[in-house]
Amino acid sequence: MALGASLHIRKIWRRFWIALCLLVGIWLLPALPAQALLPIPGTQTLIARLPAGNAITDPKALLRLALPIDNPTVRELQTDLEDISPLLRGKRWSSISANVSKAKAILRDRPDQLLSSIPEDRQGQAQTLLAELVPSLDTLQEAAKNKDRTTLLSAKATALDLVGKLEELMVQDFAYTPPPEYADLPQLLGRATVEMDTSQGPLTIVVDGYSAPITAGNFIDLVQRGFYNKLPFIRAEESYVLQAGDPPGPEVGFIDPKTKKYRAIPLEILVKGDRQPLYGITLEEAGRYLEYPVLPFSAYGTLALARPNEDPNGGSSQFFFLLFEPELTPAGLNLLDGRYAVFGYVVEGQDALGKLREGDTITSAKVIDGLENFKA
16 A cells, blocks of 8 residues: 555656646746747647547658648558557567558559659659568568567668658648738748758758748758858757757847848648648647647657747747657647647657757758759
């Protein structure tokens, strides 16, 4: 009895300190000479916003799911492969083999359905990807049979990268036109990849203009201008956020050299099921706090635009990475979802990201892919 009571009390205290640390961390952020994060909502809102089940925390998986495509067969193929990870944690080798067999059956029996969403001029590329998938799935099946974890993880990553490339070929015209009042702002009508060199090593970031064209376009524009080169990281909260983008001098954002004015970026959040983002309002303010953003704060290295607490449309050049920690920032719908515009994820360089501290610097940043999708 005494031991049980002691453990219960320790759990209560642990939860209390986690909540207190998060609360203090968020409330202290406005003390920065920069954009910051909002205070947390009430307890009832928090509880309502944490869904049951295992949320997706892999940045590449989140990017695959965020693609604006409608092909149930390729999503089924993707799910069979994505679900291998939780099965592997439970050492459920027979279930892993079953998933791989299902994926191979889709590839063998339903190639026409997989190719049905591919434009004619991309059919050749798509067929090549399907052909490359076959040996990857064979390797997966053999690794599952031999209970070879290392080979299995490598083959799964290769197969899912091929599936992701196939899904990217399915994206056709840009789905919507951003509101005309933002026509003078840069836009990214698709995706781009940015390589950011830092004092602790390189980061590779995929920036998603499908879900946040204006926020992503602003970031790509500033990267192209060399705005972020040599800028320091101005705050690093362990297991929480890493923030940068504050220029030297009194300004807290980008001043357009042509207009001599602060470039303000509207809050931009695409909700699952919507055809275009919401602008200028948080999901909570819109009465939609139970709904899911297409790009959630559920991966280590989630990239989002910082902004002043009181102004949802006051973001500019400052951004932050979420240093995802499940107990402080639970995946699914946490305290940041629907309040800040996520516009990308770190897909390589997580080790370097974890080493960065306040005072470290962005050595340089450059666009290495997708610049054709940028509209200045």
